[in-house]
Amino acid sequence: MYPTFSKKFVETTSIDDDGYPIYRRKDDGKVITKTGVDLDNRYVVPHNRFLLLRYGAHINVEWCNQSRSIKYLFKYVNKGNDRITATFYKTANENAEEDEVDEVSMYYNCRYISPCEAAWRIFGYNIHYRDPSVIRLGFHLPNEQSVIFKDHENLDEVARQASVKESIFLGWFEANKEYQEARSLTYAEFPTKFVWKAQERVWAPRKSHSVIGRVFFVPPGSGEIYYLRLFLNFVRGPISYEEIKTVDDVLYETFRDACYARGLLDDDKEYIDAIEEASS
Known part of the structure; x- marks a missing residue:
């Protein structure tokens, strides 16, 4: 789930009652136009410029101090492969009542591995690690x-x-x-x-x-x-x-x-x- 934008202009960074950071967003008058929409500091997503340049991808970075956030991250990296449920069936015909139903062949719980993850595993790179x-x-x-x-x-x-x-x-x-x-x-x-x-x-x-x-x-x-x-x-x-x-x-x-x-x-x-x- 992604946070909603735009945010409010804020002069200093603070922490709300739930422990989430409210980042400083100065009203400096700077505006850029993207596809006909004017964007200012209220639309800036928290990020790390080094990571953006290093990996050439959209990477959002948020500071957290709650155990629920840490538990979510560890659950996510340990949840295993993405899975899909596939059902096989054939269209009905005149002799549908005489057809035998093979429930095993009609239902498969399959593991899905994307091409990038497959290459990562083939080369034997670490999926994740914990230190210490x-x-x-x-x-x-x-x-x-x-x-x-x-x-x-x-x-x-x-x-x-x-x-x-x-x-x-x-x-x-x-x-x-x-x-x-x-x-x-x-x-x-x-x-x-x-x-x-x-x-x-x-x-x-x-x-x-x-x-x-x-x-x-x-x-x-x-x-x-x-x-x-x-x-x-x-x-x-x-x-x-x-x-x-x-x-x-x-x-x-x-x-x-x-x-x-x-x-x-x-x-x-x-x-x-x-x-x-x-x-x-």
């Missing part, structure tokens, strides 16, 4: 970590495996015990300095690559695990669940009580932010 890499960080309440097993495995034997008591989140506790540098990092900051070794199931100091961490989202109505996630944005270098729930040398019974003691739930701001984020 994003590590998704799971977490869980005590003794509630996920356990993955196959259908044919015996549950009692699976429960006795050592890996059941290991997870990325519990490995974070162990790394905080071993590395002094880890004690200064939050859970989301941890992958910037350390890397998870899946086979050894331990965190080790990072030697290369730029990586950022992203903690899984939890709805506010999820109970204690929501308050745990809220704490993970602030606590640095804990070695146990009890240390997370300790505020000013006082060990609280629940994560919710600890959040109140730390002042994270003095008002409804956290809930309002979560609702606004979910609505977008």
Whole structure:
């Protein structure tokens, strides 16, 4: 959907109540005529002159600061190929009632690739990429970590495996015990300095690559695990669940009580932010 033009003359750039930019459009009296229509600054589409010259194409550029815009872009580049629905049929004849209907041959869900995209894929160019890499960080309440097993495995034997008591989140506790540098990092900051070794199931100091961490989202109505996630944005270098729930040398019974003691739930701001984020 393209924005409507013309816009209003504006002396300075500002941000409206919805977070969208209102760009400066000076009334400098300059007018050009295109196909009999007079155009001034109110009709200028936001653009980047370097990109226009580099690619020789119409490229609109808008500044955004909303998660819904970013989500739209990532959804668009990951949505896959364009698809078309094709239906095959033949005209009716006198013996139409005797004709057999083959629904499979009459309906095809086809993939469409344009010539430019086909050439791009033939040459093996990247369709898209993300930089830096994003590590998704799971977490869980005590003794509630996920356990993955196959259908044919015996549950009692699976429960006795050592890996059941290991997870990325519990490995974070162990790394905080071993590395002094880890004690200064939050859970989301941890992958910037350390890397998870899946086979050894331990965190080790990072030697290369730029990586950022992203903690899984939890709805506010999820109970204690929501308050745990809220704490993970602030606590640095804990070695146990009890240390997370300790505020000013006082060990609280629940994560919710600890959040109140730390002042994270003095008002409804956290809930309002979560609702606004979910609505977008």
